[in-house]
Amino acid sequence: MIRALKVVTGVKGFLPLLTGLCIWQFTGSAGSALFPPPVTWWHAIARLIDVGTFFPALTATLTILAAGLAVASFVGFILGLLIGTLPAFRQWISLLLEYLRAVPSPVVIPIAVLTLGYTGIMKVTMIGFAAFWPVMLNTISGVSQIRGLTFDVARAFRLSWFETLLKIVMPTTIPSLLLGMRIALPQALVVTLVVEMSTGEFGIGSLMVAAQRNFDAAEVFGLLTVMGLFGYCLTMAFALVERRILRRWPTSA
Amino acid sequence: MSRVFSLRGIGGVLIFLLLWEMAIRSGMFRFEYLPPPSAIAIAFGKLVTTAAVFEEIAHTVCAALIAWAIAAAIGVVFGGALGLSPVLRAYTMTSVEVLRALPPVALIPVALLLFGFSIQTELVVIAVPGIWPVLIGTMGGVMAVPTRLRDVAESMRFGRAEVFCKILIPGAAPSVLVGCRLSMTISLVLAIVVEMIGNPQGLGYAVVREAMALDRETMFAYVFLIGLLGVFFNGILVAASKMLLPGEFGRPNAVMRA
Numbered sequence: 001m002i003r004a005l006k007v008v009t010g011v012k013g014f015l016p017l018l019t020g021l022c023i024w025q026f027t028g029s030a031g032s033a034l035f036p037p038p039v040t041w042w043h044a045i046a047r048l049i050d051v052g053t054f055f056p057a058l059t060a061t062l063t064i065l066a067a068g069l070a071v072a073s074f075v076g077f078i079l080g081l082l083i084g085t086l087p088a089f090r091q092w093i094s095l096l097l098e099y100l101r102a103v104p105s106p107v108v109i110p111i112a113v114l115t116l117g118y119t120g121i122m123k124v125t126m127i128g129f130a131a132f133w134p135v136m137l138n139t140i141s142g143v144s145q146i147r148g149l150t151f152d153v154a155r156a157f158r159l160s161w162f163e164t165l166l167k168i169v170m171p172t173t174i175p176s177l178l179l180g181m182r183i184a185l186p187q188a189l190v191v192t193l194v195v196e197m198s199t200g201e202f203g204i205g206s207l208m209v210a211a212q213r214n215f216d217a218a219e220v221f222g223l224l225t226v227m228g229l230f231g232y233c234l235t236m237a238f239a240l241v242e243r244r245i246l247r248r249w250p251t252s253a
Numbered sequence: 254m255s256r257v258f259s260l261r262g263i264g265g266v267l268i269f270l271l272l273w274e275m276a277i278r279s280g281m282f283r284f285e286y287l288p289p290p291s292a293i294a295i296a297f298g299k300l301v302t303t304a305a306v307f308e309e310i311a312h313t314v315c316a317a318l319i320a321w322a323i324a325a326a327i328g329v330v331f332g333g334a335l336g337l338s339p340v341l342r343a344y345t346m347t348s349v350e351v352l353r354a355l356p357p358v359a360l361i362p363v364a365l366l367l368f369g370f371s372i373q374t375e376l377v378v379i380a381v382p383g384i385w386p387v388l389i390g391t392m393g394g395v396m397a398v399p400t401r402l403r404d405v406a407e408s409m410r411f412g413r414a415e416v417f418c419k420i421l422i423p424g425a426a427p428s429v430l431v432g433c434r435l436s437m438t439i440s441l442v443l444a445i446v447v448e449m450i451g452n453p454q455g456l457g458y459a460v461v462r463e464a465m466a467l468d469r470e471t472m473f474a475y476v477f478l479i480g481l482l483g484v485f486f487n488g489i490l491v492a493a494s495k496m497l498l499p500g501e502f503g504r505p506n507a508v509m510r511a
Contacts, residue, residue, distance in 0.1 A: 013347025034367055088261075095262030096269055102483030104442040106449060107457070107476050110464035114286035114472075190356045197358065197450050198461075205358075209450075212362035220362050224355070232354035 034217055041222035044211075048219065053207065058226075061203040064120070065192045068127025072188060073181050076132035077173075080139025080180075085161070085169060105130035106194045113199060123195050131188040135180035142176025143169055175249060178242045185238055189231055204230075286469045296470035297477055306459075310482065313455035316372065317444040320379035321437050327380075328387025328436070329429060335388070336395025336425070349388070357382035357443055361451050375452040379443045383436040390432020394425030427498050434490050441486055445479060456482070 021038045028037035048054040083090045109126055116122035146169065154164040196205025204223060211219035270290045277289040288296075300306055335342050335349075360381055364374040398421060406416045448457025456479055463472035 011347075012343050013345060013350075015348070016345050017348035017351060091259055091261040092265035092268075093262075094259070094265070096266050098262075099266070099480055099484060102487055103476065103480035104445050104483060106442070106446045107460055107479050109449070110460050110472060111476060114464060114467075114469060186354070186356065190358050193356050193358045194446055194450070197361065208359065208362040212366050215366065217366055220366055224359050224363055227359040228351060228355040231356055232351055235354060 036218040036221065038221075040218040041225060044216065044219040045222040045226065048207070048222075057202060057204050057207050058230075061192055061196065061205065064123050064127065064195075064203065065188055067120075067124045068192065069131060069181065069184060069188045071124055071128035072131035072184055073135050073177065075128060076135025076180060076184070077139050077177050079132070080136040080177075081143065081165060081169060081173070083136070084140045084143025084173075085165060101133055105191055106198070109195060109198055118199060118201060123192070123199075123201065126195050127188050127191050130191040131184040134183035134187070135177060138176040138180030138183070139173050142173035145176075146172050175246055178245065182235070182238050182242060185234060186231060189234070193227070286467070288470050288473060292470045293473040293477065297474035300471060300474045300478065306478070309454075309456050309459050310478075313441075313444050313448065313457065314482070316375050316447075316455065317379060317437075317440040320376045320444070321383055321433075321440040323376065324380040324383030324436055324440070325387050325433050328384045328432065329391050331384075332388040332391025332429075332432075333395055333421075333425075336392040342392075349385075353385045353389075355382075357439070358446060358450070361447060365451050370452055372452060372454075375444065375447045375454075378447045378451065379440050382443060383440050386435035386439070387429065387432040390428045390430075390435070391425060394428035395421060397428065398424035430494060430497055434494055437486070437490060441483065 024035070025037040025039060028035055045054065083093065105126070108129060112122045112126050112129075116125060150168055150172075151164070154168055159167065192203070193205040193208075195201065196203035197209050200206050200209070204227060208220060208223045208227075211223060274289045274291060277287060335345065357378065360378045361374075364377045368374040368377065402420050402424065403416065406420050411419065444455065445457035445460075448455040449461050452458070456475060460472055460475045460479070463469075463475060
């Protein structure tokens with residue numbers, strides 16, 4: 001019952017968007033060079049599917065996104081654990097990290113291209129660099145929320161630093177890791193698109209740039225819609241998976 | 254901030270630079286286009302003595318600030334309206350969520366198509382994504398104003414204007430400011446991205462230009478400069494939010510957790 005109600009409110013919320021698109025559809029002319037009506041967007045995407053570039057591009061973008069996110073989560077989690085559990089390491093590395101965090105990640109793309117070339121490694125490195133921050137920061141805050149008493153217990157059991165990390169810190173910080181990944185996901189998607197746009201590497205980003213250079217407005221709007229839906233679905237899916245994993249997670253730290 | 258600038262923090266940076274320098278000089282890393290830090294420092298010294306670089310900084314910063322101001326104004330007005338009216342919320346929030354999920358850079362081709370390589374493209378691409386944090390912040394702030402305060406206002410027979418000025422604005426201000434701060438962080442990054450892909454002006458374009466000219470030292474010097482600009486922006490934002498909102502919203506990490 002409540003779920004049904006929620007769906008109804010959700011659908012109601014789509015109203016302004018749908019009305020806007022309908023007005024656009026019925027008042028716009030199909031030949032408009034800049035504002036083609038929504039149905040032509042669909043035709044443009046269908047054409048891309050027919051030519052056989054759409055799904056490979058989507059797969060390419062998704063693969064790179066997933067690989068980059070995996071690297072970002074791994075590096076962010078490890079760094080976060082180290083910084084969270086070793087105060088000395090934190091002090092040595094803090095200024096360096098504080099500076100690197102202030103560098104907008106897209107600026108690093110030319111550097112990555114020059115040093116690593118137009119390769120998959122370059123793309124994954126870029127996305128990893130851009131998206132590991134939220135994972136790392138959330139892991140650090142997750143570690144800092146573990147109660148001191150828990151560490152005392154570890155000490156009483158004479159657990160080594162590594163054992164403490166493995167048996168106490170890591171399981172407790174998994175929820176923070178997942179939260180960090182959820183924040184990192186849209187950022188990773190943005191950087192994936194920027195990398196594809198600025199390097200011309202095959203993917204949705206380069207398709208958009210190509211469409212724009214051909215003044216194919218319908219295709220640009222179509223791909224924009226696809227990216228919007230794509231981002232929305234990914235975030236939703238991730239939130240669902242996160243909730244599923246955390247449902248039985250013990251909450252006390 | 255004081256803990257960040259500890260001796261050990263500086264030591265960490267020095268060790269990093271030293272390792273980098275040694276790795277290049279000893280030929281351990283064979284990255285043809287990775288210059289040693291000393292060469293970058295020399296290029297940076299040359300760069301900041303030219304006049305052109307200050308024009309580029311001014312262009313990027315102005316574009317980011319103007320677009321941010323536009324975004325903040327739109328975000329506050331619509332966010333306030335959404336916060337006050339549950340009906341409006343019910344009929345628009347899903348649309349807002351969908352539009353918000355649009356990756357900001359996906360707007361660049363659309364804006365380029367409509368406005369060409371111009372400052373309008375830059376402003377639109379920065380401003381549209383910048384609206385969302387302010388809108389969500391304002392809406393949340395207005396909704397979080399305790400109803401008790403409104404009851405008090407009613408019993409004191411406040412007029413509409415008075416409720417607005419004395420209750421809603423002070424009550425919502427903290428989260429509006431957090432939204433504005435998030436939006437400004439986004440705006441500087443986006444300004445540079447648009448300059449890299451769209452509008453060929455400013456610092457973002459300078460990096461791409463030097464990369465294409467294979468002038469690796471100058472390129473690194475520009476990246477270093479952009480990083481410094483980012484640190485500077487962040488510092489100002491942290492200081493401003495500490496001054497305006499002493500208390501929990503002034504924490505530097507609030508940006509990442511909000």
